[in-house]
Amino acid sequence: MSPSGTIEPTEVVAKARAGDAEAWGQLYHDYAPAIFRFCRRALPSREDAEDATMEVFMKLRGKLVQYDESRSFSAWLYKIAANHCWDTLRRRKVRQDKETGDLDTVPLEHPDASQLEKLIEQRTSEEVRKALAKVGARARMALVMRYYSDMSYDEIADELGVRRAFVGVVLLRARHELRQALESRAALATGGAQ
Amino acid sequence: MSEANDTRTLQSSEHLDEITCLMYIERQLERVRAAEVSAHTQECTQCRTLLRALERESRLLTRALFEEDEPLPARLAEFQERARRSMQWIWGVVVGLAATGVYALYSTYVVPGQTELEKAGFGGTNLLGLLIFQGAFWKGWQSVVTLLEVLALLTMAGFAMMIFRRRSRRGYVLAMLVATLLGGVLLPGTAGATEFRKGEASERVASDEVIHGDLFITGSRVQMDGTVEGDVFVFAQSADINGHVKGDVIAFVQSTRISGTVDGNVRGFTDSLFISGSVARNVLAFAGTINLDSSSKIGGSVTAFTNSPALDGEIGKDVLMFAKDISLDGKVHGSIRAKAGDLHIGPKAEVDGHINFEGDKDPSVPSQAKLAYPVEFKRWVHDSENSPRHYVWQGIWSAALILFGLVLFLLLPDFALQSVDNSERYGASFGLGILVLFGVPIAALIACVTVVGLFVGISAFFLWYAGLYAAQVVVGGLVGQWVLGRTRELWPLIGRMVVGLILLRLCTAVPVVGGWVKFAIVIWGLGAISLSIYRRFAPVVTPPSGASTPAPYAPPPLPPNTTVGGIQPA
Numbered sequence: 001m002s003p004s005g006t007i008e009p010t011e012v013v014a015k016a017r018a019g020d021a022e023a024w025g026q027l028y029h030d031y032a033p034a035i036f037r038f039c040r041r042a043l044p045s046r047e048d049a050e051d052a053t054m055e056v057f058m059k060l061r062g063k064l065v066q067y068d069e070s071r072s073f074s075a076w077l078y079k080i081a082a083n084h085c086w087d088t089l090r091r092r093k094v095r096q097d098k099e100t101g102d103l104d105t106v107p108l109e110h111p112d113a114s115q116l117e118k119l120i121e122q123r124t125s126e127e128v129r130k131a132l133a134k135v136g137a138r139a140r141m142a143l144v145m146r147y148y149s150d151m152s153y154d155e156i157a158d159e160l161g162v163r164r165a166f167v168g169v170v171l172l173r174a175r176h177e178l179r180q181a182l183e184s185r186a187a188l189a190t191g192g193a194q
Numbered sequence: 195m196s197e198a199n200d201t202r203t204l205q206s207s208e209h210l211d212e213i214t215c216l217m218y219i220e221r222q223l224e225r226v227r228a229a230e231v232s233a234h235t236q237e238c239t240q241c242r243t244l245l246r247a248l249e250r251e252s253r254l255l256t257r258a259l260f261e262e263d264e265p266l267p268a269r270l271a272e273f274q275e276r277a278r279r280s281m282q283w284i285w286g287v288v289v290g291l292a293a294t295g296v297y298a299l300y301s302t303y304v305v306p307g308q309t310e311l312e313k314a315g316f317g318g319t320n321l322l323g324l325l326i327f328q329g330a331f332w333k334g335w336q337s338v339v340t341l342l343e344v345l346a347l348l349t350m351a352g353f354a355m356m357i358f359r360r361r362s363r364r365g366y367v368l369a370m371l372v373a374t375l376l377g378g379v380l381l382p383g384t385a386g387a388t389e390f391r392k393g394e395a396s397e398r399v400a401s402d403e404v405i406h407g408d409l410f411i412t413g414s415r416v417q418m419d420g421t422v423e424g425d426v427f428v429f430a431q432s433a434d435i436n437g438h439v440k441g442d443v444i445a446f447v448q449s450t451r452i453s454g455t456v457d458g459n460v461r462g463f464t465d466s467l468f469i470s471g472s473v474a475r476n477v478l479a480f481a482g483t484i485n486l487d488s489s490s491k492i493g494g495s496v497t498a499f500t501n502s503p504a505l506d507g508e509i510g511k512d513v514l515m516f517a518k519d520i521s522l523d524g525k526v527h528g529s530i531r532a533k534a535g536d537l538h539i540g541p542k543a544e545v546d547g548h549i550n551f552e553g554d555k556d557p558s559v560p561s562q563a564k565l566a567y568p569v570e571f572k573r574w575v576h577d578s579e580n581s582p583r584h585y586v587w588q589g590i591w592s593a594a595l596i597l598f599g600l601v602l603f604l605l606l607p608d609f610a611l612q613s614v615d616n617s618e619r620y621g622a623s624f625g626l627g628i629l630v631l632f633g634v635p636i637a638a639l640i641a642c643v644t645v646v647g648l649f650v651g652i653s654a655f656f657l658w659y660a661g662l663y664a665a666q667v668v669v670g671g672l673v674g675q676w677v678l679g680r681t682r683e684l685w686p687l688i689g690r691m692v693v694g695l696i697l698l699r700l701c702t703a704v705p706v707v708g709g710w711v712k713f714a715i716v717i718w719g720l721g722a723i724s725l726s727i728y729r730r731f732a733p734v735v736t737p738p739s740g741a742s743t744p745a746p747y748a749p750p751p752l753p754p755n756t757t758v759g760g761i762q763p764a
Contacts, residue, residue, distance in 0.1 A: 033266045041259055050267050062685045091679035111212055113243035120250045128258035147252065148259040153222060168217050175216075175251060 013073055017064050028057060031074070035081050041132065041144045042085040052088060056081045078149035082141070082159050089137045116179070123182055131181035139174030146171060210234060210241045212248075219249050397430075401437065408441065416447075418454070425458065435471070442475075459494070469507065476511075486524060495528065506540075512547065533574075539563050592699045599667035599691050607684045609726055614671035614687070616729075617722035626728075627665075627721025634658040665719025666712075670694035 009030065015023030035056055039049035059080055067076060123131075132140055138160065145151040145159065157164040210218075210231060217223050218231045235242045390410045391397050397413035399405065403420035409427065411418065416430040418437050425441035432449040435456070442458035450464045453471045460469070461478045469477070470487035476494035484500050486492065490507030497514045504521040505513065512528035520532055523540025529547025537551050541562035549569045551557050557569050603610045617623055634654060641651030674690025677697070681687050698715060702708040 032270055033262070036266055036270060037260075037262070037264075040264065046264070046267075050269055053270055059683065059686070063683070087679060087681065111244065113240060113247050116247040117243065117250065120247060120254055123254065125254070125258035125261050126263070128254055129261075129263065132258070143255060144259060147255040153220075168213055168220065168222060171220075172213050172216050178255075 009073060010069060013064070013067065013069070017067070024061070027060075031077060032057065034074070035077065038078060038081050038144060038148055039085055041129075041148055042082070042141055043088065044133070048088065052081070052085055056084050059084065075149070075151070078145075078151065079155060079159075082145050082149065082151065082155075086141055086159055089141065119179060119182060127182060127185060128178070131178055131185055134181040134185075135174065135177040138170065139177045142167070142170045142174045143178070209238065210244065212244065215241065215244050215248055219245060219252065399437065488524065506542075537569075539565075539569075588699065588703060592696065595663060595666060595699075596692050596695055598663055599670065599695060600688060602664060602667055603671075603684065603688050603691060607687075610668070610671065611682065611687060612729070613668045613719075613722045613726040614675065614691075616725040617668055617672045617718060619722075619725065620718075622725055623718050623721030625721065626724045627717035627719070630658070630661070630720045630724045631717055634661075661720055661723060662716050664723055665716045666698060667691060667695065668719040668722050669715045670698050673697055 009027065012023045012026050012030075016027050032053060036049060036053045039052040039056070040046065043049050043052055056077075060077065063080065067073065132143065135143075142156060142160065145156050151159075153164055153167040156167050156170075160167075160170065162170060214223070214231060218228060221228075223231065235245055389405050389407060391399070392412045396415040396417070397411055398417040399409070399411070399420040399422070401419040405420065405422045405424070408424035409418075409422045410429075411426065412429040414431050416428055416433040418426065418428075418433070418435045418439070421438045421440070423440045426435070426439050426443045428435075428443070428445045428447050428450070430447050433445055433447045433451070435443060435450075435452045436454045438454055439456045439458065443452065443456050443460045443462075445460070445462040445464055445467075447462065448465045450462055450467045452460060452467075452469045452473070455471055456473045457475075459475045459478065460467075460473050463480050465482045466485070467479050467481045467483070468485045468487065469490040469492070471489075472491040472493070474493040477492055477496045477498070479496075479498045479500060481498065481500045482502075484498050484503040484505075486496070486503075486505050486507040486509070488506040491510075492507065493510045495511040495513065496505070496509050499516045501518045502521070503515060503517050504523070505526070506521075506524040508525040508527075510527050513526055513530040513532070515530070515532040515534065517532070517534040519536045519538070520534045521538045521540065522530070522545075523542045525544040527546045530545060530549045530551070532550070533552045535554050537553060537557035539557060539559045541560045543563040543565070545563075545565050545567075548567050549557075549565065550572070551569055552572045552574060554574055557571055559565070559569055635658060638651045638655040638658065641654065671687060671691040671694055674692070674694030674697075675681065675687075677693055678686075678690050681690065698711075702712040702715070704711070
């Protein structure tokens, strides 16, 4: 996937690798908004996202020679971004959140489907984004990697340092956290309206 | 977890759990299991509703994440140009500091040493070559020097290629280096009519004996009364050279006495060197004491690193000396350049050239001494640790160390990373570090004393010495990671190494404590490097063929799909 949803920028990447400043500028122009959005979703603040975007592109500059042209460029770039963001979060020790110990005890219950449908129907994208800011770092990171940059379970497992079999659990837990955040926002809004 | 679910068979009466539903819409279930789930949802309304809800949730998430709610900040829009400018500035500073460090190193040590040694009668192109590789210790050194020079050039070329690589890969550079190394190893060795003599207690060359070539002689006590037409290499506790040596004498001896005639040079690593005979060319010595008897005659120069030399004989050319106390009561036809605590000139002293003396005390010069020029004395200035000059030099050396680290990390990125990782194994690193810090020089010395191990011994010593600096680089890498976080990538790791090294230099600059901190850092880093070397060469134990190993992950039969276009329940 390229940011505009069009073809892969093979030629531009090849020129940028060869040191063409214009091609590099083109790559930055095309991909910086998408990477900024990725970082904005994954990291707690706008400033963090801006810093991270710059650093991701600085890394890209050094790593461009390692890029395997048979792979999708955007997928590769997202992987760099994910790696950087997760590293940033880990440095701040937010990685040590509680999910680590809970992976083995995923609930297998059948939730109330109609209630879940109702919750989802009533929420807007903006509310989801605000709720996303309230969930734990690992959960947020997992959701962004999966539903924004379309990373595979293997890639997510690799980034988060969990076994592949647990990626589904991490995602499910992340959804639970998000639902809780959406519900508490709704409760707050209701309370505020009364 | 999900594998456990996959193996279960569905009973129509029971509902699907949420994780199974999620795996289903994410297309992560095995085909059989997915078919079961599909069949179940055809009949079960509740599960179908759950699947639909999860799909909607996925869509909502994707939409929420993708929506462009914020424009690209202006700071990021300008980033490219600013990054380029800032990088230019940083690289300018780095290159400037590194160049200053290299120049300081060259001008402080290499040039003066080379100039002085050239004055003292040693021809050559570099200090290392002059001191050790000039063909006297071992004729094979000459080809090794050439090899070293080629390797140095190729290393620099490799460094440049790594920095400016766009199309070339590191493997190519390494291949070049390896090819060169192999080429060097395959260079033909030198051949000669060399005689080996080894005695348990004492070994003697009789006065009527003539050896037509080089002589390697070892023993507790060695006496050479005969004639050797080549060089003499002595490894012993005590050696008396009473005969005639037409080549050089190279001595690794506790106590060396030369009362005979040497047509070439005398080069010695010895506790005491006593010369009462004649040496036609130069004397180079690393010795505790040097005594040139009044009857001795040296045709060339004398260069010595010693504690207390007494120069009572006749020296044909210049004297270069680093010592504690120098006593001069003989004739020197050249000039004298000396750095020492004290210089005593005796009444019989005669010096035709200039005397440059740098020391703590004024030299004592009796009126009877015949000196062509007055002694030029310069008092030693001991840099105060608080002087600005001291800090400037600290900065310059830090820059040189950073440059060394940069080259090390670029040339051996995997090894560097592994060493930094190993430094976190504190117990093993410190234990091994102590062993290597003290063990390697001792082993190198032992290797030098045995004839065959001379090359190995000196090489090991140089590697060990380089390791003392590399150790600081490795620990710097770890400290940098503590401060800035972990990374597995080369340039960020180099950045962390630079930050770590600066912090370490600050710590080691603290008076008294700093010295101990540096000592600990060296032990720690040496241990980590040794651990990496050990792991590289340690045999890999492979499991027996029948042992059960976990099956590699098999990709699911259906590709992952985040847009939830999976099997639609009826």
